[in-house]
Structures are given as structure tokens and as C-alpha cells.
Amino acid sequence: MGTPAGTLSPKADPEGGPLAAPAARVALVGVHGFGTHHLRNLERLAAAGEVDLVAVADPQPPAEGSVPPSAAVFPGLAELLAGTQDLDLIIVATPIQTHAPLGLAALTTSADLYLEKPPVASLADFNRLADAAAASGRSVQIGFQSLGSHALGAIGELLAAGTIGTLQGISATGRWVRDKAYYKRSRWAGKRSIDGVDVVDGVATNPLAHAVATALRIAGARTTADVVSVETELYRANSIESDDTSVIRIRTAAGLPITCALTLCAGEPVEPYVTLHGSAGTAVFHYTEDRLTVRTAAGTTEETFGREDLTGNLLAHRRNGERLISPLLDSGAFMLVLEAIRTAPLPAPIDGAYVQWVGDADAAHAVVTGIEEALEQATSRHATFSELGLPWASTAPTAFTLPA
Known part of the structure; x- marks a missing residue:
């Protein structure tokens, strides 16, 4: 049986036992403001072998040295998606009014979504995002970090x-x-x-x-x-x-x-x-x-x-399948x-x-x-x-x- 979409499949060693899962391919949308927190956190997770930050998007170029040299830089999410394949996770850390369109765009891919708080700026947009997530089968985590305490x-x-x-x-x-x-x-x-x-x-x-x-x-x-x-x-x-x-x-x-x-x-x-x-x-x-x-x-x-x-x-x-803290x-x-x-x-x-x-x-x-x-x-x-x-x-x- 193939690996379900959205699941990190571990590599097998020569003797048939599972090894550590491959690093998740991550894109970050928004590298300024609170996006700098995500950059630091992704650097920590990359050092642990959990993620590979393959692309970032922001209309303002990232600060020098803030993004790994291997990560592609794009002016927006549309360009990032057109130029980047096989993403596992998209993190959106952008102004509130952009959360709905960017979140909906992310859910058209095979990637799961981390969306900063507040999720969106209206209940109607929340319902649209929820419907899109249900239709896509993707997981969505909302960035209420205090709920992880x-x-x-x-x-x-x-x-x-x-x-x-x-x-x-x-x-x-x-x-x-x-x-x-x-x-x-x-x-x-x-x-x-x-x-x-x-x-x-x-x-x-x-x-x-x-x-x-x-x-x-x-x-x-x-x-x-x-x-x-x-x-x-x-x-x-x-x-x-x-x-x-x-x-x-x-x-x-x-x-x-x-x-x-x-x-x-x-x-x-x-x-x-x-x-x-x-x-x-x-x-x-x-x-x-x-x-x-x-x-x-x-x-x-x-x-x-x-x-x-x-x-x-x-x-x-x-x-x-660990339970999401802030779905x-x-x-x-x-x-x-x-x-x-x-x-x-x-x-x-x-x-x-x-x-x-x-x-x-x-x-x-x-x-x-x-x-x-x-x-x-x-x-x-x-x-x-x-x-x-x-x-x-x-x-x-x-x-x-x-x-x-």
C-alpha cells in the first residue's frame, strides 16, 4: 500500500527496519515581523533533522543571512507554488487580511498548513477555510502558541x-x-x-x-x-x-x-x-x-x-497522527x-x-x-x-x- 498523502514516509534500512522520517519540506510565507520567530524555530528544527526550509515568500526581501542559502526566495505565494514542488508544510505568517486568500491557496496543494493567529478576519472566511480544509483532507494548525503550554x-x-x-x-x-x-x-x-x-x-x-x-x-x-x-x-x-x-x-x-x-x-x-x-x-x-x-x-x-x-x-x-494542539x-x-x-x-x-x-x-x-x-x-x-x-x-x- 502507498503512503497516504500528507504523511511523512520513513526510509527503510537494508535490514528492513524503519529509519527516521525524512525532513519535511517546508515553505514559509512572511519572513518579517512574526515570521522572524518562525525562521528561528525552523533553524532549530532543521538542525534536528526534522525540516528542510526549501522556499520563502515575501514582497520584501529577507534580511541578509536570515534564510538558508539553499532556500529559494519568491515575492509571493503564487510564485512560490509555481516554482516549488512536493511541499509537506506551508507556514503563513503574514498580515491578518491576507490569511484567508493565502490559506485557501495553500490548501490547493498537498501540503499541510500552519496559519498564524488570528486565523482570518471574519467568520465567513473562517467557514470558507474550514470547508476548503475538509475538502482537501489537509491538516491546519492555528498559531495560538499559548495552547501548547x-x-x-x-x-x-x-x-x-x-x-x-x-x-x-x-x-x-x-x-x-x-x-x-x-x-x-x-x-x-x-x-x-x-x-x-x-x-x-x-x-x-x-x-x-x-x-x-x-x-x-x-x-x-x-x-x-x-x-x-x-x-x-x-x-x-x-x-x-x-x-x-x-x-x-x-x-x-x-x-x-x-x-x-x-x-x-x-x-x-x-x-x-x-x-x-x-x-x-x-x-x-x-x-x-x-x-x-x-x-x-x-x-x-x-x-x-x-x-x-x-x-x-x-x-x-x-x-x-499525534493530536493537533490548535486545529x-x-x-x-x-x-x-x-x-x-x-x-x-x-x-x-x-x-x-x-x-x-x-x-x-x-x-x-x-x-x-x-x-x-x-x-x-x-x-x-x-x-x-x-x-x-x-x-x-x-x-x-x-x-x-x-x-x-
């Missing part, structure tokens, strides 16, 4: 053991700082759309998307069927189209409330965290650090965990949140009386007065900024109508 397994165990009692709710808190230069780095930064094409580059859908995705995963909300309601309250202190300070309130099909209170306008950056609120304690997961802190009447424990690389996981899935369909719950934000009214500007600018010129960043306390109040009470009565909260939460 081994801490998630430990969280599942402590919930099953009742360590923090009955889980009553989950919250995600993000306090980051982004200056004016951040929004000038590209034409799509901070945009809801460009020339009629959805972008949805807001606080919850891009820089702090992992906070939302991680909270949903811990709650067991993976697919679109796992969410029954989404409410949004979106604001902006910067002169942008999208939101930089927002509350998203979700209820899962199991009845669990999830509240995400996020800002890019904090006084000082703090690593984001997801909090599990139990009847007998709390568990706080700092997902960028894989650090879990559990507080109960018995005391406080803290542990830092390892993390599984999503590219390595996709390669293992190809080799031996496309498991991003369905997150895509409902993104769609709620995409279709919500324009983010309300925060009154300048409550915004302080720190720094000069493009290094200046907005700080919303009292935002740290506001985020803590929002997450602990599962309340929006307007429900807390904040003086700059000029709107009310918008309920999203879930698709039938």
Missing part, C-alpha cells in the same frame, strides 16, 4: 480534583503598552478594514488574542457550538479605527462566564494572565511565562511549565469573539481628559486614567466599563447575534 494539563487536573472548588468563572486580564510607532509600523496596524477588506486589528483580536483564546480553551469552549453569547464594549485612546481598551464578556454552552478586560494603554506593561475563579480558591495562569499560581486556604503554590512547539506538534501529527475548528469559539468585535459599532473614543500621553514623538503612548483598577474590577465582577460607572465609558455593551 503544559500548564493547561495541570489546570485540567486541578479542576478535576476540586483543588479550587467549583469553577465559577474565568477572566483574562491584559495590560500592555503600545506607542504611536506601533500603529505606524504598517498600513494595516490598528485598522478595522482596508479598502473594504476586513482586518480587525484590535486589542483582543491580535496583540492580546492569546488571552482570549487561552481563557476559552480552559473553559472548554473550542468550537462555535461551545459559545452561547458574546458581548463587547470597545474603546480607543489612540487615533486608530480599532479598539485598544475593551471588555469582552462571553458565556459558554456550559453556562460558564468568561470576561476579558484588555488594554494597550496601561501605565506599565504587565504580562497578561488568565484567572480561574473557584468557590475555594483561584488559579492564575501567566500564559506568556507558562507560570501557574494556585491560591487556596491551604496556601499558595507556584510552578512554571514547559511548552510544546506548535510546528513540532504539526510535524508529529503528520508523522504518527482550525477549535478556533471556532475564538472566531465568534472576533466576529462580534468586527460587527460591533465603532470603538468609542475615550475623552482626552482621562488620557495621559507619556513620552515624546512616536515613542509616546497613551495611558488611560485608572485603567489598572478598572480592569481588575471588570474581571472580578464580570462587568463592563460602563456597568462599573467609569466616567469615560460612554457606551453600553453590544450583544452579538450568534449565527443560526
